[in-house]
């Protein structure tokens with residue numbers, strides 16, 4: 411499975427996952443919270459796959475890891491679709507239960523996520539040929555490199571700042587930190 415077919419299948423899986431999370435929660439507010447968490451987690455898996463695709467292919471060369479590198483664009487677009495659902499669930503949540511949403515949050519705590527969404531928009535648009543040509547290859551590389559590192563930091567911070575709620579958040583948080591160190595080490599190697 412490749413290209414837009416892969417994008418379609420991944421997006422259907424993400425949507426089903428979000429709907430299941432929504433359906434199993436005990437009440438309306440928790441349904442929206444479950445859906446927000448579910449879409450954050452599917453986004454994380456898709457993002458990590460793209461972030462580490464080249465490293466995997468170098469460390470464990472195989473047909474699968476080469477396919478991950480080849481299909482990075484479509485997996486990346488599925489990440490954008492998953493984040494779109496995170497935003498949809500968030501908007502409904504903010505309208506349905508504003509008091510619950512703002513517990514422990516200030517407008518300032520929404521700044522990293524908003525920058526994240528701006529980057530998702532820019533990376534999605536420039537993943538198509540015409541906008542990519544307008545931006546030029548050097549700026550395209552800078553933009554996409556900045557984008558993936560911003561997402562990596564947001565994921566690491568989102569998980570690690572929830573460790574006090576549940577120690578299990580340490581697992582995805584540390585996975586993200588180790589993945590970042592791996593990418594940095596590769597850059598350092600040259």
Ligand code: HEM
Pocket residue numbers: 443444446447450451453454493496500511520521522523524526527561564565568569572
């Ligand atoms: C302004 C934009 C954003 C807002 C307001 C926002 C809001 C939220 C909220 C309220 C939750 C907690 C849901 C709950 O546990 O009840 C959440 C979870 C999360 N969000 Fe977002 N988010 C935004 C953007 C992003 C972006 C851009 C990313 C990733 C690139 C992201 C990744 C996460 C992660 C990893 C979690 C934790 C999920 C879990 O509990 O496992 N968020 N977000």
